Amino acid sequence: MKMKNSEKKQILLEIKEKTSNCLNSRKHANDLIEVISKLQDDEESVVLASIRSVHKLFSHYLEVGEMLMEQDSSEDLSNEDKYKQWLRDRYKDAAQSLVEMLLHSNTSVQELALSVLMKLIVKESNFPVSSKDCTDPFPHNLFKNMWALLLSDEVNNTGLLQRFEEYYVYDDIRYHTMKLILSLCDHKSKQKITETWLGNVFAVLEKLTIPSVQKDEPLKKYLCAKSGQSQKIASVVEQRRLYSCSWVEFLKFKLTPTLYRKVLVIIHEKVMPNIASPLVLSDFLIESYNIGGAISLLALSGLFELIQKHNLHYPDFYEKLYAMFEPNIFHVKYKARFFYLADLFLSSTHLPSYLVAAFAKRLARISLVAPPAGLLVSVPFIFNLIIRHPNCKSLIHKPDMEMDFDDDPYDHSEQDPAKCKAMESCLWELQTLQHHYHPDVIKLAKKIYEGDIPDSVLDLSDKFELSANDVFEKECTKKLKTTATTFEAPKGLLGCKDDKLSLCWTL
Structure with missing residues (x-):
């Protein structure tokens, strides 16, 4: 049942009055029980007012040492110590109620309860309730109870x-x-x-x-x-x-698949720089890299960091990377991240030619079924591989080789790049792409066979994020020349003077 405004105002005034009474005299100490009980009220404004009052009261009690006891034994307590013990019990009750409010349905109550709990933790750290706490004054029990709910x-x-x-x-x-x-x-x-x-x-x-x-x-x-x-x-x-x-x-x-991906997204940039020895993550990253799919893709950067900067020995890295070049890579959510990292991993000029040729050939093969947005990345990517590794130019300078799929010595099913025979083949796939329906793809594919390969590595940063929508919007904004399809304007659908169909349609 909803409380009337007049009733609400009356309760808020009572809380304020009882709080003031408790602060002014011990004779009104029992009013503290009523203030704490209002923490369980159903009305939001009453609960918030009670939280503020509890904070005000116990902050004062802690500062003035009202709950400080020299001994914690319940035997032979003086009246003064009995009062302090009673006050400490009420403090525990109030703190427990505040902790439970961390799961309150109202966000404002949750946040205020959390803020007050932290303020009480700070206050209790600076003004312990027991003399034995002076060596380690931090209120571990209250902090632990709070985190158990969080x-x-x-x-x-x-x-x-x-x-x-x-x-x-x-x-x-x-x-x-x-x-x-x-x-x-x-x-x-x-x-x-x-x-x-x-x-x-x-x-x-x-x-x-x-x-x-x-x-x-x-x-x-x-x-x-x-x-x-x-x-x-x-x-x-x-x-x-x-x-x-x-x-x-x-x-x-x-970890759940969703949480697994979230961890891998941050592990390279946020976790590794803060960790004492990043190599402790090697088992997790290697296991993730071996899973396949998006998980392997996300584990790439972290694993490469361990190999490059922390001397992790993982000889199968490039073999696993080679296996990830599948047609679905053009359609995954992390396509941009994959091509950025793959470009980085294959940028070293110390890689053997057979390995680079294997990647170039595999990427050219899967490009045959790639969408235009993917081809505008993959073809320049192959350019960069050839520019960095001039020995791979033999892949485009084999004019005598038959351009036939069945006679191609390259074995696409072979998972070991050293055994796929890429160096014995050629990039006939790019010649096939010269007949693609997208004009930009045609231009790129023609460049490689016309010898118009740039001397320096191409900047692909603006290509990685390219999507189908981007390609479509670019085509829509192109200005096309209008071309006449006939020299004489039509006079009717059938071209005769008494064309009755012209009554139904307008040209």
Whole structure:
């Protein structure tokens, strides 16, 4: 039942009054129970007002040491300590209610609850509730309870986790977050996990970054003032270790296809620069590369990074890349990414001629069934291969070779580029493309057989993203010359004077 405005105003005034009473005198301490109980109200404005009051009250109690006890034993407590113990119990009740609100149906309640929880964590870190907490004042239990709800098994908290992103710039919060995620991943490895939980963990890991500082330079940006006392929090080496372990543990889980692709998209640019030793990702990337399809395509850049900069020995890299040149590559979502990376991988002038020739021949063969948008990339791509490797010019200078598909020595079904006999063949496929219906394709195909190959490598950056729509729009914007089809204007459909059909149609 919806609350009337007058009733709502009255409740809000009561919350404000009881909050003021609690702050002014201990005699009204029981009013605290009523303020906390309003956190469970159905009315949004009442809940929001209660959250603000709880924050105001317990921030004050923590600052003035109202809950600070020298001993935690429940035996032989003085009246003063009994009051403090009661206040601490109410603090636990309020904190638990705030944690539960992280799964509230209203976004405003969720975000305010998260903000207040973080403010209470900071306040409790600076003003511990127990003297024994002075050595490690960070409220680990409250932080753990909060993350247990944020990383829910059933509720997708991606939006709320993005709101938490602003805290990752603080070295202490980042440290405790990674440590907790590592612990949760280790614990979950023995349990059944859900797709939602994996998505929530990924939403955290993808936003974490480690500051680029020297190994011996301490980290200094803390949200909790006393965090600087911990050498581990201040150590960039320790934070990189935690970051690496968190990712390694996460990648051990069976990821959904969608999440798998999301991981591979960011692993090269976002994960590797922050990881202590990128080679720990080699097993994951090699396994991904061997899967095939879009997964292999997305694993390309990360694996090549390990081979090129971290001396990973993977002799089958080019053989697997060769197998990925299939007709469907012109139609996949990541076509631009694939051709960009393939152009990069084949740019080295130290590659053997037989290998480059195999790629050129395979690409020419699949180009026979490619759409125009794909041909405008593949033909210049072959140009670049020949420009970088002049020995491959023999592929276009074999005038005596019969241009017959059945007599071609090239074996398209052979998966080993060293055995496909590409060097014994020629690029007759490009000569076939000279009869293509698209004029731009014809021009490109003719250039290679007319010897009009550029001296320098072509810039393909504007070609990788080319789509069928782009090709169509370009054709539509072309200005065409009008050509007369007859010298005499027609006088009717049948050309006679008494053409009755002209009454039905107008020319």
